Amino acid sequence: MSGNKEEEDPRIHGIKTKIRVVPDFPKKGIMFQDITTVLLDPKAFKDTIDLFVERYRDKNISVVAGIEARGFLFGPPIALAIGAKFVPLRKPKKLPGETIFEEYELEYGNDRLEMHIGAVEAGDRALVVDDLIATGGTLCAAINLLERVGAEVVECACVIELPELQGRQRLKGKPLCMLVEYR
C-alpha cells in the first residue's frame, strides 16, 4: 500500500478522492486533511478498513492502539475484524485509573499521551493507528508507551502521510503503512 504506483490497490483512488483538503485550518498556512468526508461514504470507509484488515489479519496482532481522537475512528473496526484488543491512547486526564504518560513536542510547547497500566502486556504484538502522520511526534510517543510495557510494535498504520515532514524517520525504525500521500 505504501509502495510504488504500479502496486496501488484500485480502492485507494476512491479513498483519496473522498479526502477533503481544507485550507488554513486550524490556522493559516495549514492544508488540513479532513477524513470525515471519507466516513460519509460507506464504501470508501469500508475500503479503508478492509485494506488495513487484509494487511494485518495474519500478522498475529494482539493489540491495536488508537490515538485520540481520529485514531478511534479507524482503530476499533480494525481491532474487531482481526480479533485484537483495542487500547485508546489519550490526552491527559481522560483515562480513569492508573496510567503512564509520554511527552512529545508540538510546534510550540509539549503535550502528553497517556495509556492505561495493565491494558497492554509484555509480549503483546501491537499496531498503532492514527488518521494521519505529519512530523511523527505523536506516533513516536505511542511507540514509546507500548515498548515501555514490553509490547512489540509491529507497524504504524495511517490513512494519510505528509511525506515532506519526514515523520517516517521518527518511528524508531518501525515500518509505516499508509494509503494516501499528500504533497
Next chain:
Amino acid sequence: MITIRAIINTANPFSLLLGHTQTQTQAHARVSECEMFAVENGLQGDPRLKAISDAIRVIPHFPKTGIMFQDITTLLLDPVAFKHVVDIFVDRYKHMNISLVAGVEARGFIFGPPIALAIGAKFIPLRKPGKLPGKVISEEYELEYGRDRLEMSVEAVKADERALVIDDLVATGGTLSASISLLERAGAEVVECACVVGLPKFKGQCKLKGKPLYVLVEPSQFDDLTL
C-alpha cells in the same frame, strides 16, 4: 440477571452522589419512562449482556469525589465482549433504514463506526468546539457546573436522513439532547439514541426530546468488580 427493580433495591451509585435516600431513588426511577434496557426488549436471558456488564470496570471518585466512573476501556480489551456490543446494536438497527450514525466525541467514536460500517450507514463525528473544519453548527448544553458546546458539520447531513446517535454512556442526557438538536436542525430525523451503559434518571424528566433511548446495561457496581 439485573433488572430495573434490582437496581432500585441496591445502592445506586448515582443517588449516593446526590445524597438521595433510597425512597427518592425509587420514585425517580419509576417516573422515568425514557430508557429501554436491552434486557426488557427481546434480550432477556441473553448471556452477552452479562459478559458486557462484567467487562466494564468501575473507578470510584473519577473525575471527582463521589462519581463512580463506568470505564468501558476494559470492555475494549475483551474482543468477544466488544463484538457483542456491536452485534447487538447492528441486529437492532440493520433493518431500521438508518442512513447516518452520529457518534459523540470521544467514546462515541469507538462504538459508532463499527455499527455504521456493518449497516452501511455514514458516520458523523459530533465534536468539541473548534475541531471540525468547514461549516459547522453548534449546540450548547449544560454541565453540572457551566456549559459546553457540541459541533457538527452542516454539509454532512441531508434533509430527511434517518439518524442514530451513539455514545458510551448516558447520565443526564444533556449531551444526547444536544446531539438530537444538531441533527434535527440539519433536517434529519433522529430514530433513536443508543448507549452501552445508562444511569437511571434521577431528575425524573425525559431530556431526550421525545426520542427513544436504547441502553444495553445498567451501571456496574463497585463491589461487583471482577478485575
